[in-house]
Amino acid sequence: MDLAFSDDDLAFREDVRTFVAENLPEDIAESARRGRPISKPDIQRWQRILYDQGWAAPAWPAEYGGTGWDATKRYIFDEVMAEFDTPETIPFGLLMVGPLIYTFGNDAQKARFLPTILTGEEWWCQGYSEPGAGSDLASLQTKAVRDGDNYVVNGTKTWNSSAHIADWVFCLVRTSNEGKQQEGISFLLIDMTTPGIDPKPIISIDGAHHLNMTYYTDVKVPVENRIGEENKGWTYAKFLLGHERISISEVGLSKQRLRRLKTIAAEERSHGESLIEDPTFAGKIAAAEVRLISHEYLNLRLLAEEAAGRPIGAEASLLKIRGTEIRQELTELTIEALGYYTAPFEMEQLSDRWNEPAIGPDYAAAQMPQFLFSRAATIYGGSNEVQRNIIAKMVLGL
Ligand SMILES: Cc1cc2nc3c(=O)[nH]c(=O)nc-3n(C[C@H](O)[C@H](O)[C@H](O)COP(=O)(O)OP(=O)(O)OC[C@H]3O[C@@H](n4cnc5c(N)ncnc54)[C@H](O)[C@@H]3O)c2cc1C
Numbered sequence: 001m002d003l004a005f006s007d008d009d010l011a012f013r014e015d016v017r018t019f020v021a022e023n024l025p026e027d028i029a030e031s032a033r034r035g036r037p038i039s040k041p042d043i044q045r046w047q048r049i050l051y052d053q054g055w056a057a058p059a060w061p062a063e064y065g066g067t068g069w070d071a072t073k074r075y076i077f078d079e080v081m082a083e084f085d086t087p088e089t090i091p092f093g094l095l096m097v098g099p100l101i102y103t104f105g106n107d108a109q110k111a112r113f114l115p116t117i118l119t120g121e122e123w124w125c126q127g128y129s130e131p132g133a134g135s136d137l138a139s140l141q142t143k144a145v146r147d148g149d150n151y152v153v154n155g156t157k158t159w160n161s162s163a164h165i166a167d168w169v170f171c172l173v174r175t176s177n178e179g180k181q182q183e184g185i186s187f188l189l190i191d192m193t194t195p196g197i198d199p200k201p202i203i204s205i206d207g208a209h210h211l212n213m214t215y216y217t218d219v220k221v222p223v224e225n226r227i228g229e230e231n232k233g234w235t236y237a238k239f240l241l242g243h244e245r246i247s248i249s250e251v252g253l254s255k256q257r258l259r260r261l262k263t264i265a266a267e268e269r270s271h272g273e274s275l276i277e278d279p280t281f282a283g284k285i286a287a288a289e290v291r292l293i294s295h296e297y298l299n300l301r302l303l304a305e306e307a308a309g310r311p312i313g314a315e316a317s318l319l320k321i322r323g324t325e326i327r328q329e330l331t332e333l334t335i336e337a338l339g340y341y342t343a344p345f346e347m348e349q350l351s352d353r354w355n356e357p358a359i360g361p362d363y364a365a366a367q368m369p370q371f372l373f374s375r376a377a378t379i380y381g382g383s384n385e386v387q388r389n390i391i392a393k394m395v396l397g398l
Contacts, residue, residue: 009072016080023049024084032085035260035366037208040123040165043087047120056118057094064102064110065118071303082252082259092124092162093117095247097170097189100240104228113168113189126244127157127171127190127214128237134159135386137172138181138234142216144173144188146223151175151188153196153219159380163199163212166192170240176231187233189225196220204376206369241382245316248381249323251296257330258289260363264337267361275337284336288329295322314394317387324377324384331371342368 005013028042050056058074060066069077089095098117101109116122133140142155153173163169169190176184190197196219199212227236265275265285275281299319302312335342341364378384392398 005072005076009076012073013076013080016077017083019053020080020084020086023053024086025049028087029085032087033363035363035370038087043090044120046087051119056120057098059095060098060102060118064098064114071300071307074303075300078252079255082255085256088253089247090123090162091244091247092126092166092170093120093122096126096240096243097124097168099243100170100187100227100236103239104236108224109189109227122167123162123165125160125163125166125169125192127160127163127169129157129159131156131158131213135383137237138185140172140174140185142171142173144175144186144221146175147220149223150220151186151223151226153188153190153216153221155216157214157216158212159202160199160212160214161210161380163192163214164201164209168192169197169214170227172233172237175233182234184231185233185237186230187227187236188221189227190219190221194219194221204373206372208369208373210373242312242316244381245320245387246299246302246312248377249295249299249319250327251292251299251323254292254295254323254326254330257327257334258285258292261285261288261330261334261337264334264361264363268337268339281337284333288326288333291322291329292326295319295326298322314390317382317390318395320381321378321384321387321391324374327377328374331367331374334367335371338364338367342371 025042025045028038028046031038031042047056055067055077057064057066058069058077060068062068067073094117098114101113101117105113113122117124127142128137128140130140130142140155142153142157144151144153151173153171155173157163157169157171160169169192171188171190172185173188174184175186178184192199196217197214198217199214201209202211202213203209204211227233262276262285265281268275270278270281276285302315302319306312338361341361382390
């Protein structure tokens with residue numbers, strides 16, 4: 001793998017920098033700087049700006065509206081986005097169901113769904129987990145029974161991120177009880193406005209509403225919204241989980257967090273000297289940075305191999321484990337650096353309506369919820385224990 005940037009790559013980086021500097025709306029940049037949650041309309045606004053530039057989907061092939069960039073350009077693009085604290089990509093459409101649709105969907109599905117994923121107009125959520133089916137996903141029980149041109153779906157899905165603000169859900173349903181559990185699953189695309197779908201909030205440890213328990217009662221889904229063949233959904237589900245795990249490795253985001261941590265450590269003082277000058281704390285930052293750099297190189301190596309025609313398999317589990325551990329480490333160090341400024345944590349402090357002076361630096365309030373929510377990163381997308389099992393079996397052959 002050649003990691004040296006060509007003149008063309010360096011010119012490309014300057015183009016991306018100039019574009020972002022000129023086009024990232026000031027109010028969104030300010031929210032990101034303060035660590036405030038970025039709202040759906042703001043994420044859509046930024047996605048539309050990227051779309052108009054032709055940069056909506058860096059990793060998609062050009063024929064489906066992607067950039068067609070090679071791994072180096074994608075890497076540079078992500079770097080610059082992290083540099084400017086641009087809004088995080090919401091993974092469900094662009095990183096998960098989009099690639100699934102252009103890989104396994106039919107022409108009508110590609111024409112119907114890909115354009116609005118690219119523009120950000122339609123938001124997606126993921127309906128995999130159930131109250132009795134998380135790590136053991138293949139035991140899922142949400143049932144889809146064929147009735148003419150429709151399936152009728154009944155069951156309960158849980159932990160659905162963004163289901164309350166999503167327009168569509170990609171859902172795993174049971175269409176057969178014959179044979180192995182994996183052989184009776186189908187993959188449906190379901191309009192969230194269909195009668196019978198009822199998402200109820202689950203409030204997470206950071207006090208926010210990201211998650212939902214979603215009830216499906218006699219939900220009619222046209223058969224034409226099934227991806228691929230009936231009862232072959234497990235194959236598509238696994239493809240998508242690979243993409244999910246790679247996206248959770250979050251190198252760009254961790255780089256942003258590392259940069260913020262260094263800024264905070266340079267500002268915060270302990271016994272007169274800044275924390276970054278304290279050898280013990282500086283050592284902790286350096287250790288985290290070394291781990292992040294090695295994680296980044298692993299990520300790049302796998303991207304390069306994928307570009308050379310060797311699809312990423314169980315290695316996605318390595319990326320997921322390492323990426324989430326680094327994310328947690330960086331949020332822990334940030335809390336340590338800010339000390340008591342992060343303790344009086346109130347959700348209201350993160351809203352635009354909060355006009356009181358900040359307690360400590362204005363970015364402090366956002367750090368505790370980020371730390372708390374990052375606890376979940378080693379669970380979602382398949383827990384890290386289960387990823388270790390996959391590596392043991394598929395990579396180490398145990
Ligand atoms: C914040 C968050 C967002 C999520 N978003 C979504 C979403 O949008 N859509 C969706 O479908 N799902 C979502 N999930 C669900 C997520 O995928 C599951 O939580 C995850 O797969 C684990 O399943 P579980 O919670 O049922 O835990 P369980 O499977 O019950 O596991 C409990 C514990 O046992 C361990 N364990 C289980 N089996 C094994 C084994 N074989 N070997 C070793 N250890 C094992 C696990 O590691 C875990 O520590 C989300 C979860 C969280 C926390």
